[in-house]
Amino acid sequence: MSKADIAKSLVAELEAVLPRIEAIDALLAAAHLDAAIDALCSEFDIARNISDPD
Numbered sequence: 001m002s003k004a005d006i007a008k009s010l011v012a013e014l015e016a017v018l019p020r021i022e023a024i025d026a027l028l029a030a031a032h033l034d035a036a037i038d039a040l041c042s043e044f045d046i047a048r049n050i051s052d053p054d
Contacts, residue, residue: 007044011037 001009014037021030041048 004044004046007040008046011040011046011048014040 014033018030018033018037021033037048040046
């Protein structure tokens with residue numbers, strides 16, 4: 001598995017955890033995780049699907 005494939009997999013896993021962190025109102029941790037996801041996407045040229053909150 002290439003580094004890019006690993007990064008894509010990690011992005012998917014981290015994005016799946018983000019709503020759970022937000023649900024417990026750990027907003028600082030959520031912001032840091034969001035920044036980490038952005039950094040991975042930027043470093044490995046991964047398009048990020050960001051949906052608007054309801």
